[in-house]
Amino acid sequence: MSAHDTPDHPGDLVRRLGIPGLVDVHTHFMPQNVLDKVWAYFDAVGPLTGMEWPITYREEEDRRVALLREFGVLAFTSMLYPHKAGMARWLNGWAADFAARTPDCLHTATLYPEPDTGTYVRQALDAGARVFKVHLQVGGFDPNDGLMEGGWGLIAEAGVPVVIHCGSGPAPGKFTGPGPVGQLLARHPRLRLIVAHMGMPEYADFLDLAERYEGVHLDTTMAFTDFSERFAPFPAAELPRLRALGLGGRILLGSDFPNIPYPYVHQLDALERLGLGEEWLRNVLHHNAAGLFDLPRRS
Structure with a gap:
């Protein structure tokens, strides 16, 4: 059996729950030369992972888009991120083109601390960016860097969500953990x-931030899977808080597709086996993100 041919298909759960499909807020599409470097990093058991990490969906771009649609994903993102100055503006241009030719992709942008951050964030917002990605671990920067302030202010004012890798998994970075993000939220509580x-792995600390700030959400990317549970x-003990936040609109489906070491359906199975109920699953798999991104209602 290939990695794509699993006994259960994501559509099975979608039908049982009676939702129109899935909204996945954490999927990666980026320029092929950048993605090739990301895949090479995983293939080489990079120091941030330190473990075998086979890429399950190592496919051409068109095939990866088609797979998400086959899985019943109604909307997804093109998470991309710079690791040095001078990349973000170029990546944003690529992502705008990708969103224009992929209508079910939420137009994604990114930012990095550099002198023109505010300028290109404003340009991305004017071009219709609906979500930003920030990767503190790979980028190795403090979200409270003064060069980020103009960008953060614009994003907070626009009410556009930011998917931020700020936890210390799979390996801690200099600016990961709840502390730097907590400082950021203290200055920009509307983010x-x-x-x-x-x-x-700082689950409880980030649940605390979600309870403290109404704009804070969490995505499920790779959490609860057999791979990550190891x-x-x-x-x-945190399951009751996880359930309450999910029912309250604050937990969103994320997968890390295509860079996952297991079939896509396993993320959904992992969420279902938490035993938090069908209403919780409906919210997490569709309703919460559909509301956050004001997606069209579908029957």
Whole structure:
């Protein structure tokens, strides 16, 4: 059986729940030369992962888009991120073109601390960006860097969500953890942050931030899966808070497709086996993100 031919298909759960489909806020599409470098990093067991990480969906771009649609994903993102100055503006241009030719992709942009951050964030917003991605671990920068302030202010004012990798998994960075993000939120409490990977492994700390700031959400990317539970298990004591936040609109489906070491359906299975109920699953898999991004209602 190939990695794509699993006994259960995502559509099975979608039909059982009676939702129109999935909204996945954490999928990666980026220029092929950049993606090739990302895949090479995983293939080489990079120091941030330190473990075998086979890419399940190593396909051409058109095929990856087609797979998400086959899985019942109604809307997805093109998460991309710079690791040095001078990349963000170029990546934003690529992402705008990708969104223009891929109508079910939420137009994604990124930012990095550099003198023109505010300028290109304004340009991205004017061009219709609906979500930003920030990767503190790979970028190795402090979200409170003064060069970021203009960008953060514009994004907060526009109410556009930011998917931010700020947890210390799979390996800590100089500016990961709840502290730097907590400082950012203290200055910009209206920011709509989506904490990637549930803030793994500092789950409880990021649940605290979600309870403190109404704009803070968390995405499920790789959390609760067999792969992640081996090195960053979600604490059972936090399940009641996870349930309450999901029912309250604050937990969103994320997958990390295509860079996942297991079939896509496993993320959904992992969420279902938490036993938090069908209403919670409906919210997490569709309703919460559909509301956050004001997606068209579909029957």
